[in-house]
Amino acid sequence: MLALFYIFIGVAVGVSFWQITRILDFRGVIANDKDNSKQGKYALYFLIFLYAMMIYCLIAMNVLMLPEAASIEGEHDDRLFDITFWLIGIVQFIMQFLIFYFTFKYRGNKSKKAKFYADSHKLELIWTVTPAIVLVVLIGYGLWQWNNVMDLSDEDAVVIEVYSQQFRWEARYAGEDNMLGRGNVNYIDLNNLNTMGVDMSDVNAQDDKQVTELYLPKGKKIHFKFRSQDVLHSAYMPHFRAQMNCVPGMVTEFGFTPKYTTQEMREQPEVMAKTRGINKIRNAKGEELYEFDYILLCNKICGASHYSMQMKITVVEQEEYDEWIALQPALAAVIKN
Template identity: 80%
Template sequence: MLALFYIFIGVAIGVSVWQITRIMDFRGSIADDNDNAAQGKYAIGFLAFLYAMMIYCLIFMNVIMLPESASIEGEHDDNLFDITFWLIGVVQFIMQFLIFYFTFKYRGSKDRKAKFYADSHKLEFIWTVTPAVVLVVLIGYGLWQWNNVMDLSDSEDPVIIEVYSQQFNWKARYAGADNTLGTGNVNFIKGMNTMGVDMSDKNAADDKQVTELYLPKGRKVHFRFRSQDVLHSAYMPHFRAQMNCVPGMVTQFGFTPKYTTQEMRDLPEVIEKSIGINKIRRAKGEELYIFDYLLLCNKICGASHYNMQMKITVVEEDEFDEWLSQQPTLSEVIK
């Protein structure tokens, strides 16, 4: 592979130098009719290349995309995304066609006279108003959905979880029996108290600290994010969720898991993607991949930014309750 690569680079440079010395011997600086004809044809060729690439990617890269939203709130995200994508897709295909087809069609020649056409208020009115109308729809739907996702005030009995970031790992804290998190501050970090929880706060004693997230299916989860050192970003792509973790500040986000991890593994698109991945892993002799939800760091945070992750497992609610009851409380851990 590597030898091939260097040969490739060598050939590329060699061809470049050879071509350049050859070409510089031709004089000629201003396009004549022959150039216009040739370049016009290349424009059509390029249009074909562009269309082929766009269509290829749109069809064959579907399998690598994220599967459908695993949160209930994210459904509208997917929907809005589909609408937007169809819209820009159509505009893209039309506009690229016009640009390169016109380049070919109106390529210059001695016999052609350009049309003197400086203005048309009607046309300009049309392409000011049309995007404006389309945007009203997109903005309207987008803002409604944004409100939907960001408003955490109306859910009843949510699971409250603090996600805590530091270079380069994630931790989490469940609010415990009182469903209220004890306050935290970096000044309390000491020994086992790695998240800096204020143990004098009466809400803190029953909190539970974990290194892997378990979420109940069908129940709203409220996340509070903290960071102890630099900016991190808690990115949960499968749930269409992301929020920065900011030192000195608590940020929030919420969603309702829709599928358990197991249900997700059984989705056809996840199976298909896993097959593709495992073909690659098998060839390399690596252990096989099984789908898991992940929380990734998505804000540059230092040298090991690329390896800052936490596993998320979504289970049925009773299973979740059982798991949570097995976790020790902070008052048991921090003596």
């Protein structure tokens, strides 16, 4: 698929350069009706080819898209994407038809004279007001969704700090008090295993729990807080449609509610189809077979090993989450004061 795309791009570039050199040879030459008729037909042929490529890409390239959003808040991201995609697609489909069909219909002809049409206030009003209204609606929906993701008022939410550094992630769960202790790079002490810079003199830090893999309960709001030790990172959880920059010297945050466990997501038809496609390629190469997992990525080019900055996310039912979190040791038992 990718090879076919590169071949198409190469052919398109080659044809473009060939046409440019031909155009330079035609300086001073006046086109006749036969030439105009030929170019008009070429426009129709290209329109048919363009539509065929559009339909092919929409069907064949769909496998590259992410599956359904795995968070309740992410549903609105998908809906906003779908609305925008269909609006742009419909307008593009219509405009391409008008451009190339009119190129054919109104091709040069010595027996015809072009009609002079100065302007139309009605048309100008339509193509100014309509896009403005559409943009206001889309931007308004986007702002509402932003406020939805940034609504962290749920006092029962699971509070988790995600800590970024070149080139790995660590996480810290709030303990029984559901409050995280203070954190600052000045408190980092590798000898005492204080790799996240937690202020152990803070009473709220004593029952915090530090982990290297995220476990999330299905159906419960998760309140994420982000810090960075060194450079600008970006916490990206694509399946939950969530992303936030991790900025040195400050805390950023967002929240979402997982709606599918990892196992439930693995059993979705779309995910299963994608997994089969990936494993077909891996099997041919003799590589280890792939199994779907949620993942946390860094979406900023933060250095040479940026690509390896990943953390596994596992979504489970509440009961399994409670069992897992109970097994994690408190910081007070791990870090020496």
